[in-house]
Every structure is written in structure tokens, then in C-alpha cells.
Amino acid sequence: MACSASMASSTLVQLPSLDEIQTGTSEPDGGRDALNKVVSTLFEHSPVLDEHLVPNLASSSSTITSYIDLVDRSAAIIRSWTPALQSSFISGHPRIGEQNPAQLSALSTSEQARYHTPPWVIERLGWLNGVYEERYEGLRYITFVNGRTRTEVLEEMESALGVEKARGPGWGGEGGENSSAVVKVEVGGEEWLKELERAVGEVILIAKDRVRKLGLA
Numbered sequence: 001m002a003c004s005a006s007m008a009s010s011t012l013v014q015l016p017s018l019d020e021i022q023t024g025t026s027e028p029d030g031g032r033d034a035l036n037k038v039v040s041t042l043f044e045h046s047p048v049l050d051e052h053l054v055p056n057l058a059s060s061s062s063t064i065t066s067y068i069d070l071v072d073r074s075a076a077i078i079r080s081w082t083p084a085l086q087s088s089f090i091s092g093h094p095r096i097g098e099q100n101p102a103q104l105s106a107l108s109t110s111e112q113a114r115y116h117t118p119p120w121v122i123e124r125l126g127w128l129n130g131v132y133e134e135r136y137e138g139l140r141y142i143t144f145v146n147g148r149t150r151t152e153v154l155e156e157m158e159s160a161l162g163v164e165k166a167r168g169p170g171w172g173g174e175g176g177e178n179s180s181a182v183v184k185v186e187v188g189g190e191e192w193l194k195e196l197e198r199a200v201g202e203v204i205l206i207a208k209d210r211v212r213k214l215g216l217a
Contacts, residue, residue: 015041015067021038021061032058035058036050039053039070048088057073057077068211071204071208090142093140093203095125095140096141097117097126097129097150117149117151125154129141132157139192141199144205
């Protein structure tokens with residue numbers, strides 16, 4: 001019998017218990033080791049979490065009532081950060097279609113590689129990531145995969161970027177749009193900030209989904 005996504009995910013990662021998080025404030029490290037592991041698992045590791053999120057959470061960790069509550073508190077803190085910090089935060093997530101195992105956590109691997117992906121899709125995603133990151137300097141394309149195939153995510157990226165849709169292995173490497181012709185968005189401008197806000201929201205959705213898949217909701 002096939003394992004459910006929740007069962008498969010829960011065998012990949014074990015998080016500190018709520019009790020470890022709640023009682024951590026009485027320990028020498030203020031419970032930061034437990035919090036570090038939790039936020040690095042749910043949000044993907046990034047130095048900005050260690051330096052700016054965990055210290056803030058640790059000050060009130062004794063009142064955290066659930067993992068979803070922890071994510072909600074984290075979201076409120078993250079959304080109060082400067083755009084530069086938020087940009088660093090989302091950059092902790094691997095790119096869509098990432099193939100380097102060193103860049104993928106166990107949960108990211110599980111989320112992105114649920115279905116077989118044709119090589120041309122991986123190549124196309126790499127190109128789309130490049131176009132996106134040239135257009136939105138300092139940002140990374142983030143989306144809540146939610147069980148979709150990489151081909152479906154590819155179509156979402158094409159639509160978001162307004163590029164011609166690929167038709168399979170013969171897409172030609174550019175899909176009708178030369179990356180050198182990409183119109184760059186002003187860093188810190190209205191469109192850039194709107195995209196940053198969207199990306200942060202997607203990371204929060206991913207974190208809550210991970211809580212559910214780990215059987216902790």
C-alpha cells in the first residue's frame with residue numbers, strides 16, 4: 001500500500017516537540033536550538049532566521065500553542081521586516097526545478113520531485129528562473145507547489161512572466177523571448193514590492209502545508 005504524503009514527510013523529518021519549544025526559555029540558550037530547527041525546517045534555513053526571527057520568537061516561546069501558531073507568529077514578524085531582510089528570507093528556498101542535492105532539504109526534495117519530470121522541463125525551468133531573477137533583481141520565484149507537477153508549475157511561471165509557452169523538448173532554449181530583452185523591474189519599486197509580498201505569502205503557505213504533512217497540525 002502506498003504511503004500518504006503526510007506519512008512520507010513525517011518519516012523524513014522529526015521536529016522538536018512543543019514542550020521543548022515552550023520550556024526552552026528557561027534553558028541557557030533560551031530554547032533557540034529547538035526554535036532554530038523548527039523554523040529552518042518549515043521555512044528552509046537562512047541566516048536571517050537565526051539572526052532576526054529566532055531571537056524574536058524565543059522571547060515569547062513559552063506561550064506558543066501549536067506549530068501553526070508558531071508559523072503565524074513568524075509570518076507577522078517576517079512581514080514587519082525591511083524588504084532587504086524579506087528578500088534574504090525567501091532566498092533560503094531552493095529554485096523551482098533545482099537539481100543540486102546540496103541545495104535541497106529533504107522536504108523540498110519531496111515536494112518538488114513527487115512526479116517524474118522530463119529533462120526538457122528542468123531545462124526550461126532553469127531558463128525561466130533566470131528570466132525571473134533578471135526581471136526581479138534580488139528575488140527568487142516562489143510558489144506553493146501543492147502537489148502539482150513541475151510541468152504545471154512551468155506553465156504558471158510562463159504565464160507570470162508573459163513568455164511564449166513551450167511545446168515540449170523542441171522549445172529551443174528561449175521560448176520566443178530573449179532573456180537579454182527582459183524588462184527589469186525597479187528594485188524597491190511598487191511592482192517589485194508586490195512580488196516580494198506574494199513570494200513571502202507563498203513561503204508561509206508552504207510552511208503551513210509542511211506542518212500538516214508532518215502530522216503536526
